[in-house]
Amino acid sequence: MATIKISFDKRADHTTKDKKFPLVLRIGHARKTRDIPFNLHLKENQYDFTTGKVTGILNAVRHTKRIRKIYSDVDLWMDEHASEIKYWEIKKLKSEIEEIFFKKSPARSILSHGAVYLNRLRLEERFSTASSYEDALKALIKFRKNLKGQDDTAPIKTLYRTEDKKLKVLEDLKELDMEIKAMDYAFLKDFKAYMSNRYKSRNTPAIHLRSLQAIMNDAGKTYSDLRDHKPLSSIKKQSHENAPEPLSLEDIMAIRNLELKPQTPIWHTRNYLLFMFNNMGMNHYDMATIKRYQFEDNRIKYYRKKTHYEGDYFSVLQNEEALRIIGFYLNGQEPKEYLFPIIPADTTPDRLYKVNNGKVKIFNKYAKRIADLADIEKKITTYTLRDTWTNIGLDMGIDIRKISSGLGHSSVQVTEKHYGKSVSEKILDEINAKITKVQSP
Structure with missing residues (x-):
């Protein structure tokens, strides 16, 4: 059961030179105690713990009334909410009392709540999402550095340290942290402008703003004072339409026909490239993390890492080329x-x-060499195979709903958003061909 009492905080570092102590409301709960100061320093003979009376200072009667009222109100509130409070941690109980009875605005900083949110994502093993959200926070800290006239060009390796398996804001970054409530419309518009000027990709500012919004929305759901x-919400965060440069079937054949020395980095890269293509444009991360037990009965079975928490499960029957590639790497691995x-x-x-991001850079480097050797003028990256698989499927007239399912999109609308130009062109070409077709006399 939670308890409260009036007490002096007699810690040496809280005591004044003239031997005055802070008067505090001491909370006891779950075998722990926390103090909330009344912002009043008194000598031991200036407060009567029996009567609750303050004496010997200016406005003593007013202070006495205030302290008695707060004590009485908190005591009644704790009694009325006892059934809820018994499940709380003392940190939450203290915060609630401070906010309700001491009118103290709680600290809700973006990096601190970011740590809470990232911890949750890490527990859910959504490491890629956590990394993306931390990147958005890093961009915000660079903007804060810029505003303070500090060097904002140096890369930030991390914002947090790990303590007791939880993320904590690095000490040297705390001065760059800021209250969520202080992040108003004007500040965030300036942040967007800063990112638009800094990043080459037009989509990066929108991605970072959406990540920041996810953290702030979570804070709003967690703390009532941030709910509104x-x-x-009124800052545009639209993504620009992809401009994919997919390979053609002729390009794929040219890559297949290259004479490459076995067991070299470029040879491995071609194998991975063709494997991803043969598996519906599989993401590099998904391919890199496939375990031996996931290959069974000539099928690769996996949850798409990007959306595994939504239940995106795939079981893909491997064709002859994919099986041949897999055969190169079967060497008696353990199931896991x-x-x-x-x-x-x-x-x-x-x-x-x-680690996968580093491997993607290696893949892209050798993919460029493959393109040069195959006389392909298009840029080949890990994303190219996904666009290629989609584009070839659309060219073959496969229903976009089936294409969307293969890509793991939540709806056809998502596919149309990502591949809108390709879809529109093919639909318009088909309609135009039918309308303008010359009929035989």
């Missing part, structure tokens, strides 16, 4: 070992996303 604070030698076996789950 939504400055990002990786099928492909891309990610080091000792990589911890929280580092998978970053």
Whole structure:
């Protein structure tokens, strides 16, 4: 049961030179205590714990009334909410009392709540999402540096340290942190302008703003005082339409026919490239993390990492080329070992996303060489295979609903958004051909 009492905080670092102590409301709950100061320093003989009377100072009667009222109100409130409070941590109880009875606005900083949100994502093993959200917070801190006239060009490796398996804001970044309520419309519009000037990709500002909005929305759901604070809701965060440069079937054949020395990095890259194409444009991360047990009965079975929490499960029957590629890498692995030698076996789950990003850069480097050798003028990256699979499917007249399902999109509208130009062109070409077709006499 939670308890309260009036007490002096006699810690040495809280005591004044003339031997005055802070008067505090001491909360006891779950075998822990916390103090809330009344912002009043008194000598021991200036407060009577029996009567609750303050004496010997200016406005003593007013202070006495205030302290008695707060004590009485908190005591009644705790009694009325006892059934709820017994499940709370003392930190929450203290925060509630401070906010309701001491009119103290709680600290709700963006980095602190960002840590809470990122911890939750990490527990859910949504490491790529956590990394993306931290990138948005890093961009915000660089903007804060810029506003303070500090160097904002140096990369920020991390914003947090890990303590007791939880993220804590780095000490040297606390001065750059800011209250969520202080992030108003004007500040965020300036932040968007800063990012638009800084990043080459036109989509980066929108991605970071959406990530920031997710953190702020979560804070609004967590803290009642932030429920109506939504400055990002009226700032446009639209993504620009993809401009994919997919390969043609002729390009794929040219890549297949290249004479490459076996067991070289470029040879492995071609194998991975063709494997992803043969598996509906599989994401590099999904391919890199396939375990041996996921290959069974000539099928690759996996949850798409980007949306696994939504239940995006795939079971893909492997064609002849994919089976031949898999055969190169079957070497008696244990069931839980990786099928492909891309990610080091000792990589911890929280580092998978970053390690894969490094492997993607290597893939893209050798993919460029493959394009040069095959006389392909288009840029080949890990995303190219997904666009290629989609485009070839649309060219073949496959129903967009089936294409959408293969891509793991939540709806056809998502597919149309990402591949809108390609879809529109093919539909218009088909309609135009039918309308303008010359009929035989």
